[in-house]
Amino acid sequence: MILLSPEWAALLYLVAAVCFILALQGLGKPASARRGNLIGAAGALVAVVTVFLSSKIDNLPWILATIVVGAAIAAPVSRRVKMTQMPQLVALFNGVGGGAAALVALLELSHSSSPWSALAVAFTVLVGAVSFSGSCITFAKLQELMPTRPIVFPGQPVVLGLVLAGALVSGGFVVATGSFVAVLVLLALGLATGVLLVLPVGGADVPIVISLLNAFTGLTVAASGLVLGNILLLVAGTLVGASGTILTRAMASAMGRSVTGIIFGAFKGGSTAGSTTVSDRPVRSSSAEDVAILLGYAQRVIVVPGYGLAVAQAQHTMAELAETLEAKGIEVVYGIHPVAGRMPGHMNVLLAEANVPYEKLLEMDEVNPQFKTADVALVVGANDVVNPAAKTTPGSPIYGMPILDVAAARQVVFLKRSMRPGFAGIENELLYEPQTTLLFGDAKDSLAKVLTAVKNI
Amino acid sequence: MDAITLLTIFVLAVFVGFEVVSKVSSTLHTPLMSGANAIHGIILVGAIIVAGQAEDVLVLVIALIAVLLATVNLVGGFVVTDRMLDMFSGRKKSSAAPKGEGK
CATH class of the missing domain: 3.40.50.1220 (TPP-binding domain)
Known part of the structure; x- marks a missing residue:
């Protein structure tokens, strides 16, 4: 159903984009943080209503039902989650966002008309997959479903290098040929990259990695905005990508770490010192x-x-x-x-x-x-x-x-x-x-x- | 839309993104990350467009999965951020005077 002309839609998307900027700005100050978040949510609502009213949307009942199901899952979980489990929930939400962007780009490949658009598809699929699987690993670490210490196996850097090289090659194939098989390979290699990147990260560095993956997801959303020719996705994704990058650096510097040190630190052999078992030296315990x-x-x-x-x-x-x-x-x-x-x-x-x-x-x-x-x-x-x-x-x-x-x-x-x-x-x-x-x-x-x-x- | 216009929008948005979050105290890092996380849930708009154009069942199913994931990101993101900030609100009353920031 098209009730809104493209001009009105563009105008409403602009309103949503401004809401997102005000949201990020508000979240930076204690007094305005909560209002900022609400402004962001209002912007999102405007954008979602706009897309329904301004484009030709088939399968409407299916889409609406899926949204209702998604909201019915997410809202109660977020309402009830324990304080201690919030970080992993944020990681999970970030991961599914990256996954959604990767799927959207995957489906848009057949519509992409220029090499640039195919490049944006390849980027979104790869980075979205990295964000998805990386976030799942951080979730598992924080939820203590798997060991929280850095996990490194011999030859890991070589494996990661090979996977990344493979991803670049298949990405090249996607751009050159638009092959659907190549984009599926790219998706799989992206998933593997995310796992390999996050496994060696341990301890207190995990929140920084969540923030980094958050910035990644932002960039994938921006790139999918390019694929779809949607300005709002471009602006919102870029905002998150840029602010997420700054935030990641600020978090890292609050801990005296560098971002590259966190991602690649464990590869440099620091991991062995991490695997001490409990010793039986005497301690003074008291009542x-x-x-x-x-x-x-x-x-x-x-x-x-x-x-x-x-x-x-x-x-x-x-x-x-x-x-x-x-x-x-x-x-x-x-x-x-x-x-x-x-x-x-x-x-x-x-x-x-x-x-x-x-x-x-x-x-x-x-x-x-x-x-x-x-x-x-x-x-x-x-x-x-x-x-x-x-x-x-x-x-x-x-x-x-x-x-x-x-x-x-x-x-x-x-x-x-x-x-x-x-x-x-x-x-x-x-x-x-x-x-x-x-x-x-x-x-x-x-x-x-x-x-x-x-x-x- | 031509490439130069898109590039212009992208570059300007990068600067706005840098600008709005600079100088945030470490206490607010987590809610800010969570709020930014919610904002990228707007990929829902993209997922809706793709699902709305789907012509065969497989494409529709994949697109609906994307809609589901994006909705979880968007709705969950804003709700959890609100909850996090709700926990700060107890403090707001007692901190009328801003404390000496980073000496």
């Missing part, structure tokens, strides 16, 4: 009462929250413990590592939910000089972000990542589930230091016990 005494007689406590706090949903207990200590005249602040948890800002969101005042959350640069005047550094479910190996062990997968300097505190208390190493799969020397005390158990249980004991002092 909740002992920890309560350490805290109760301290003057300054710095809490370092990590993924364990998020998994255990212990943020409310943590906040209550901090308030109880403050009521006793003890100064409590939180040291927030930019990538503590599984994504940047994870801890801020979590503690904000427990109504921890914003002023108490100190960023890494701010809190690091304060550890030497702290009596106790209380590490709740964090590991890699306080691991001195980042400074001392050049072969380690996390080497070069800035860490929270908890070792400078007079006492270090780790609340941990077990001696299992952190997400990066490497052991933490700090656990064996003389000033370190460990309290084993689920973060919420441990904190509740410590809280009761503190109240009884």
